């Protein structure tokens with residue numbers, strides 16, 4: 021028999037799903053592994069952070085890798101309640117993004133500048149074309165997202181990514197007279 025596929029990493033220690041290398045998985049302590057689906061559910065409780073070394077190489081700090089299997093299982097049970105508590109804290113918006121830094125780009129002839137709000141999704145999810153509101157010093161502006169991209173050492177990269185709870189990323193949008201700075205929130209209702 022030729023071309024037999026083997027699943028080298030076995031199965032998710034939490035939900036039993038087969039671990040496929042192209043979907044991503046994490047190693048926990050004591051040799052257990054969890055799948056991308058379970059990671060996605062508890063990511064909101066354990067935000068991923070990225071830094072860059074002097075050469076511009078990305079360094080990931082993933083608190084999920086430090087969890088025991090018992091802790092990850094307990095978090096999986098509490099993830100929905102945790103998100104509900106966050107929603108209550110942030111005025112029940114459906115999704116919240118925290119701006120940590122901002123880069124801008126000229127928008128072309130007669131077009132407004134393009135803003136890349138770099139930070140992380142606190143909870144919920146953001147998709148391209150989403151209508152959102154930028155909350156800046158007590159004022160709210162309507163914005164339509166034109167892209168969600170990964171972060172890079174220089175700000176926003178060109179690589180699209182999923183804007184889900186706990187994930188560092190950049191939200192791209194443009195508009196006239198928009199002010200956006202660190203500490204602002206971008207929300208969806």
Ligand SMILES: [Zn+2]
Nearest residue numbers: 032035055058
């Ligand atoms: Zn799983």
